[in-house]
Amino acid sequence: MIRTIAFDVGETLVKDDRYWAAWADWLHVPRHTVSALVGAVVARGQDNADALRLIQPGIDVAAAYRSREEAGRGEHLDETDVYEDVRPALAALREAGTRVIIAGNQTAKVGELLRALDLPADMIATSGEWGVAKPTTAFFERLIAEAGGSAEDILYVGDHPQNDTIPARAAGLRTAHLRRGPWGYLWAEDPSVTAAADYRIDSLMDLVTIIGD
Template structure:
């Protein structure tokens, strides 16, 4: 849903919360670096990630398929110790992120970031000084989407009412569905593999569906 109807339906929204992977940042570097570390072709690991997510499994299962028996947390620590740990910089951001988030803040919306990421990713994102009040990750909170506890922490962090809070993400089953169950308004972003795979998802239907963050900012700021 886009245009005037969506704008009217979301008129009570005062707070916008963004997912991270394939919403604000591309996941190319993350999975490519894991493939290089494990010594498997990047295409192989990428295909495995797509397969497990399409099956409704956690994307970390792709690492366990590529290397059976792997202890992901221990392997992540070894990568960090070897100087090949997780990295994020400006080149990982989608080009519409800064202008869209800034436009929303300028229009009076509270902007927050909360996704299923590591604590290190949270620190890296905060160092990038995005136009957002807070940046939080599942590892820092000790709970992850699609758990109800994650969205309870979203509301605790933003201090906003569920009906006044819009959660924006690319994954229907981990973003739209559980956010809606928690009473939040929802926006499905059709980009990245999951956004395109489930572009027609309608169970439950999102309050808004967009193909980019500039479009989102335009819809929300109309008439303000």
């Protein structure tokens, strides 16, 4: 029985448009260039940050992030970044008695920004706050501990095969692959994804039907 549904953040709950636009502006390149390069690294199965390394070889992404923050051009989230199905889906799941957790690979600051949005969730945490990140087993072990149940009682929802669907399945969780964002669309029919996903969904509202079955 699914008692907890845990959600990835980027391109699952919030759009990455602002994130990549901010990097494009910081590196002084057109935004469409960054978008194209993100698409290229997605197609290759590389890490998203490799798009930044193509623009500026040798870039220290963490140091550049700190410089952006110090310059007042750091991460920002508001209601316009949230996908339209997020609030109704999360609210419906909680109303049905399902515990809702948001846990993704983001900084501690993003954790604060997400909590400020007052999303319908029982818990919000990021890898920056936990000190462990996907796709490591340690991240999912922490999630299981926070959920307070067994791994098979948790459904992890995300768009990214290598960070979400495959490692969550390996950690014993149930999984739902979301066709959203570059990773979600491009890898939706990959055999490794279809094998690892208990469910494949196009909208978070699909989860309401899943827990009702």
